[in-house]
Amino acid sequence: MRLTQLLSDSPRNAILIGLCFLVLLILPWLHLLPETSSFHLSAYWITLIGKIMALAMVALALDLVWGYAGILSLGHGLYFALGGYAFGMYLTRETAGTGLPDFMRFLSWTELPWYWAGTQHFWWAMALVVLVPGLVAFIFGYFAFRSKIKGVYFSIITQAMTYAAALLFFRNETGFGGNNGFTGFTTLLGYDITASSTRAVLCFTTALALLLSYLGLRYLMSQPYGRVLGAIRDSENRLQYLGYRTLWYKLSAWVLSAVIAGIAGALYVPQVGIINPGEMNPVNSIEMAVWVAAGGRGSLIGAIVGAGAINAIKTYFTVAYPEFWLLILGGLFVVVTLFLPNGIIGVLDRFKKEKE
Amino acid sequence: MSHYPSYYKSDAQANYSNKTFIIALLSLLLLIAITSAAHAHETPIAHSHGEKLSTNTVAATSNAVSEETLLAQDDTLLAQNKQSLTTPANLAISKGDAIEQFVAADFTKRQTMLNQWPGSVESLDTLVELIKNDELYQGNGGQTYLLNSEDELFTYPAKQLTTEWPSDLAQVTLTNTLRSALVFGQAKVKLESNDPTQRVQAVAILADNIEQLDPALISTAATNEQDDDVKTALSTLQARIDFRDGDVAKQIAALTVLADSDSPQVLVDVKKALAADDIDPVLKSALLDAEDSIEQRITISTWIGHLFTGLSTASILLLAALGLAITFGLLGVINMAHGELIMIGAYATYMVQNLFQAYFPSMTGWYLVAAIPVAFLVSAIIGMIIERIIIRPLYGRELETLLATFGVSLILMQLVRMIFGAQNVEVSNVDWLSGAYQVSSSLVLPFNRIAIIGFTIIILMLLVYLLNKTRFGLFVRAVTQNRQMARAVGISSARIDMLAFGLGSGLAGLAGCALAQVGNVGPDLGQTYIIDAFLVVVVGGVGQVWGAVLASLGLGVSGTVLEIGIGAVMAKIVLLVLVILFIQKRPQGLFALKGRFVD
Numbered sequence: 001m002r003l004t005q006l007l008s009d010s011p012r013n014a015i016l017i018g019l020c021f022l023v024l025l026i027l028p029w030l031h032l033l034p035e036t037s038s039f040h041l042s043a044y045w046i047t048l049i050g051k052i053m054a055l056a057m058v059a060l061a062l063d064l065v066w067g068y069a070g071i072l073s074l075g076h077g078l079y080f081a082l083g084g085y086a087f088g089m090y091l092t093r094e095t096a097g098t099g100l101p102d103f104m105r106f107l108s109w110t111e112l113p114w115y116w117a118g119t120q121h122f123w124w125a126m127a128l129v130v131l132v133p134g135l136v137a138f139i140f141g142y143f144a145f146r147s148k149i150k151g152v153y154f155s156i157i158t159q160a161m162t163y164a165a166a167l168l169f170f171r172n173e174t175g176f177g178g179n180n181g182f183t184g185f186t187t188l189l190g191y192d193i194t195a196s197s198t199r200a201v202l203c204f205t206t207a208l209a210l211l212l213s214y215l216g217l218r219y220l221m222s223q224p225y226g227r228v229l230g231a232i233r234d235s236e237n238r239l240q241y242l243g244y245r246t247l248w249y250k251l252s253a254w255v256l257s258a259v260i261a262g263i264a265g266a267l268y269v270p271q272v273g274i275i276n277p278g279e280m281n282p283v284n285s286i287e288m289a290v291w292v293a294a295g296g297r298g299s300l301i302g303a304i305v306g307a308g309a310i311n312a313i314k315t316y317f318t319v320a321y322p323e324f325w326l327l328i329l330g331g332l333f334v335v336v337t338l339f340l341p342n343g344i345i346g347v348l349d350r351f352k353k354e355k356e
Numbered sequence: 357m358s359h360y361p362s363y364y365k366s367d368a369q370a371n372y373s374n375k376t377f378i379i380a381l382l383s384l385l386l387l388i389a390i391t392s393a394a395h396a397h398e399t400p401i402a403h404s405h406g407e408k409l410s411t412n413t414v415a416a417t418s419n420a421v422s423e424e425t426l427l428a429q430d431d432t433l434l435a436q437n438k439q440s441l442t443t444p445a446n447l448a449i450s451k452g453d454a455i456e457q458f459v460a461a462d463f464t465k466r467q468t469m470l471n472q473w474p475g476s477v478e479s480l481d482t483l484v485e486l487i488k489n490d491e492l493y494q495g496n497g498g499q500t501y502l503l504n505s506e507d508e509l510f511t512y513p514a515k516q517l518t519t520e521w522p523s524d525l526a527q528v529t530l531t532n533t534l535r536s537a538l539v540f541g542q543a544k545v546k547l548e549s550n551d552p553t554q555r556v557q558a559v560a561i562l563a564d565n566i567e568q569l570d571p572a573l574i575s576t577a578a579t580n581e582q583d584d585d586v587k588t589a590l591s592t593l594q595a596r597i598d599f600r601d602g603d604v605a606k607q608i609a610a611l612t613v614l615a616d617s618d619s620p621q622v623l624v625d626v627k628k629a630l631a632a633d634d635i636d637p638v639l640k641s642a643l644l645d646a647e648d649s650i651e652q653r654i655t656i657s658t659w660i661g662h663l664f665t666g667l668s669t670a671s672i673l674l675l676a677a678l679g680l681a682i683t684f685g686l687l688g689v690i691n692m693a694h695g696e697l698i699m700i701g702a703y704a705t706y707m708v709q710n711l712f713q714a715y716f717p718s719m720t721g722w723y724l725v726a727a728i729p730v731a732f733l734v735s736a737i738i739g740m741i742i743e744r745i746i747i748r749p750l751y752g753r754e755l756e757t758l759l760a761t762f763g764v765s766l767i768l769m770q771l772v773r774m775i776f777g778a779q780n781v782e783v784s785n786v787d788w789l790s791g792a793y794q795v796s797s798s799l800v801l802p803f804n805r806i807a808i809i810g811f812t813i814i815i816l817m818l819l820v821y822l823l824n825k826t827r828f829g830l831f832v833r834a835v836t837q838n839r840q841m842a843r844a845v846g847i848s849s850a851r852i853d854m855l856a857f858g859l860g861s862g863l864a865g866l867a868g869c870a871l872a873q874v875g876n877v878g879p880d881l882g883q884t885y886i887i888d889a890f891l892v893v894v895v896g897g898v899g900q901v902w903g904a905v906l907a908s909l910g911l912g913v914s915g916t917v918l919e920i921g922i923g924a925v926m927a928k929i930v931l932l933v934l935v936i937l938f939i940q941k942r943p944q945g946l947f948a949l950k951g952r953f954v955d
Binding site: 066072140143144146147149151152153155156157159160161163164167168170171282286289290293323326327329330331332333334336337338341 | 754757764774926
C-alpha cells in the first residue's frame with residue numbers, strides 16, 4: 001500500500017494531509033529559534049499545539065470505537081487519565097529523587113505503596129502507560145461485550161465507570177495525590193522539563209505519535225478487520241449469523257482505543273505539567289465525543305480536525321468570554337448532531353460533490 | 357397484551373388521547389395540590405412547638421396560639437393584679453405576654469414565675485428555645501427583643517424587624533438556679549398538660565436532668581397517670597432513680613424495667629455501675645443481662661433509623677429516576693438534560709418562594725403548595741420544547757440524541773448560572789416540615805424526610821394510575837411496547853411522544869421541588885443526581901415503573917448501609933461496581949420487556 005493511500009483515499013487530499021502533518025512535525029523546532037526571529041514560537045504556543053495534538057489522539061481513539069465499531073464511549077477520559085497518571089508517577093518519582101513524593105510526606109506515609117514499585121524507571125512507566133489502560137479496558141470490555149451490553153446502556157456504564165474512578169482518585173488514601181493529583185514536575189529523563197529543547201522534543205514526539213496512530217489506524221481500517229468493525233456497527237446480528245465472533249473484534253478495537261488514549265495522556269501530562277482526577281470528570285469524556293462528532297465520525301482525519309477546531313475555539317473563549325464557553329459547547333452538541341451528521345468532513349464532501 | 361381488545365372497541369382518535377391526557381394531568385395536579393394542602397393544615401400545631409421563629413408569623417398560626425395564650429393571660433392578669441397591690445411598680449409591665457414579663461422581671465420574680473408559669477405551655481416552650489439559642493435580649497428598661505443568628509433584631513411580641521437598636525441591649529442569661537427552675541418549671545407545666553405527648557416530653561426533660569430531680573415529683577405523677585406511653589416513660593424514669601440511689605434489691609428490681617429501655621443514657625448508667633469495684637454477684641449478672649438487652653435494643657433502633665434514611669434516599673432516587681424511566685422506555689433515548697430539568701424544578705420552587713415573600717408575606721409558609729404545580733409545569737413545558745426541537749428530528753439515532761441532550765443540559769446549566777448566579781440559592785424549609793418525630797429515645801425521624809417518602813408514594817400511585825387506568829396511559833404503554841402496531845391502530849405516536857416526554861420532565865420538576873427541601877439548590881443540582889438516576893433506570897429496566905421502584909429501593913438502602921460501613925465515597929464506588937456486575941447478569945435490567953424481536 002502506498003503512503004498516499006494511507007494518508008487519504010483521494011490523492012489530492014493525501015498531499016494536503018501530508019503537508020499538514022509535515023508542518024506539525026516542523027513547528028516544534030521553531031521554538032528553538034532565537035526569540036528575535038520572526039519564526040520563533042513561544043512556549044505558550046508550543047504547549048498549546050502539543051496539548052491539542054495529544055487530545056486529537058484521544059479523538060482518534062474514540063473514533064475507532066465509535067465511528068467504526070459503533071460503540072459510543074462516554075468514558076475515554078478514564079483511559080486518557082490512567083495513561084497520564086502512569087507517566088505522572090514516573091515524573092513524580094524523578095522530582096522526589098530518592099525520597100517520598102511530597103503529597104505522601106504530607107500524609108505522613110513512610111513508604112511507597114506497592115503499585116508504585118519500579119515507577120522510577122522510565123521503561124517501566126512507559127510499560128504502565130500501555131498496560132494499565134489496556135488491562136482496565138480489557139477487563140471492562142470483556143464483561144460488557146460478553147453480556148451484549150450495547151447502545152446507550154453501554155455509554156451510560158462507561159460514564160459510570162469514569163465517575164467511579166474519579167471518586168476513587170479523589171481520595172488521598174488511593175495514593176495518587178487526591179484532589180491535587182501530580183504537579184510540580186522538574187525533570188524528564190534528567191532533562192529540565194521547562195527547557196525549550198525538552199518542550200520541542202515533547203511536542204515533536206506528540207506530533208509523531210499522532211501521525212503514527214493516524215497511519216496505523218488508516219491501515220488497520222483498510223484491512224478486512226476494519227470492514228468487520230464497520231459491519232458490527234451496521235448490523236452486529238447479521239455478522240454473528242455469518243459466523244463471526246464479534247466479541248473479539250469489538251474487544252480488540254476497544255483495548256487498542258484505550259491504549260492510544262493512554263499514550264495520549266502520557267504525552268499530555270509532561271506538557272501541561274499537571275494531572276488530577278478532574279481529567280476523569282464525565283463531562284470531559286462527553287466533550288471528547290463531540291470532537292469526533294463535529295469532525296466527522298468514521299473519518300479518522302475528521303476526528304483530528306474536530307478535536308483541533310473545538311479545542312482552538314475553547315482556548316479562545318475560555319479566556320475571552322469564559323461565561324459563554326459552555327453555551328457554545330452546548331450549542332455545538334446540538335448543532336452538530338442535528339445539522340451535521342457527518343461533521344465538518346461531511347460538509348466538505350458534500351461541497352465537493354456539488355461542485356462536481 | 358390483555359389491553360389490546362380495548363383498542364379495537366374504541367375509535368382510537370388522536371384528539372381523544374389528547375383530551376384524556378389533559379384531564380389526567382389536571383387531576384394529577386389537583387390531587388397533588390389537595391395532598392399538599394392537607395399537609396399544610398398541620399401548620400398551627402407544628403409551628404406552635406416553637407421549632408423556628410419565622411420573621412412573619414403566619415396568620416393562621418397566631419390565631420390558634422394566641423387564643424390559648426389569651427385565656428391563660430386572663431388568669432395571669434388576675435394574679436398580677438393581686439400582686440400589684442403590694443408592689444405597684446410592677447403594674448406597668450405586668451401587661452403583655454408571659455415571655456415579656458419574664459424578661460422584664462428581676463431574679464426573684466423570675467423564679468416565682470418559673471415555679472408557676474403564667475402563660476401557656478407553648479409560650480414556655482418558646483422561652484426555653486429562645487434561651488437555648490441565645491436569641492432572647494433585653495433593652496431600654498425591660499423591653500423584649502429577639503436577635504437571630506444573622507444579627508437581625510426583632511421586637512417582641514410583634515416580631516417586627518427593626519433597625520433601631522436600643523443602647524443597652526443585653527442578652528437574657530440565666531443563673532444555674534434559674535436555669536434549673538426553668539427546666540423543672542417547663543417539665544411541671546407540661547406534666548399538667550392534658551395532651552399525652554406533652555407529658556411524654558415532660559418526662560424526657562426530667563430524664564435529662566436526673567441529677568437534680570426530686571423523686572417525689574415522679575411518684576405523684578405516676579399515680580395520676582392514665583396514658584400508657586406516659587406511664588412507660590415514667591416507670592423507666594422511676595427505675596433509673598431507684599437504680600441510682602437504691603440498695604441492691606431495689607437496683608435489681610429496677611434493672612428488670614431498665615432492660616426494656618433503648619436509651620443511651622440508661623446504658624451509660626449501667627456501664628458506670630458495672631465499672632465499680634466489688635459488686636454483688638447477683639447484681640452483676642443482672643447488670644450484664646440488662647447491658648446486653650439495652651445494647652441490642654439500641655442497635656435495633658439505630659438500624660431502623662438507617663433503614664429510614666435509606667428509604668428516604670431511595671425515594672429521592674426514585675423521584676429523580678421515574679421521569680427518566682418513562683422517557684427512556686418510550687423513546688429509547690437517554691435524556692441527558694433530565695438532571696437539569698430537576699434543577700429547573702428546584703429553581704421554580706425558589707422563584708415561587710420569592711414571589712410569596714414579596715407579594716403574600718402572610719402566606720409564606722404555604723408557598724410549597726403553589727410551587728409543586730409550578731415546578732411540574734415549568735419543567736414539563738421545557739421538556740416538551742426539547743422533545744419537539746431536538747429529540748424528534750433525531751428519531752432512531754439514540755447515541756446522537758444522548759449527545760444533543762447533553763448539549764442542552766450544558767446550555768440550561770449555564771443559563772441558570774448566568775441568571776441566578778453560580779452560588780447556591782436559599783430555599784427555606786417550610787415551618788411545618790422542620791422538626792422531627794421522636795419514636796424512642798434513640799430513634800428520631802425528621803419530618804422533611806417523612807414528607808419526601810410520602811410525597812414519592814403519592815406521586816408513584818398517581819403515576820401508576822395514570823399509566824394503567826387512563827386512556828393516555830394505555831397509549832403510552834402501547835407506543836412503548838410496539839410503536840408500529842400502535843400507529844397502525846390509529847395512535848398518533850408523535851403526540852404521545854411529546855406528551856409523555858412532558859410528563860417525564862414534569863416528574864423531574866417535582867423531584868426538584870422535593871429536593872429543594874432537603875438539599876442545596878444550585879446550578880449543579882442536576883449533576884449530583886443524574887448518574888444515580890441513570891443507574892436506577894439501567895438496573896430497573898427500560899420503561900418499567902416497578903423496576904425503577906425496586907432498583908431505587910435496592911440502591912438507596914444498600915447505599916446507605918454501605919456508607920455507614922465504608923464511608924460515602926467508597927460506598928458509591930462499590931455500588932457502581934456492583935451495578936456494573938449486575939448488568940452482566942441482567943443486561944435488560946430487573947424487568948425486561950418480553951418480546952421476540954431482535955434489535
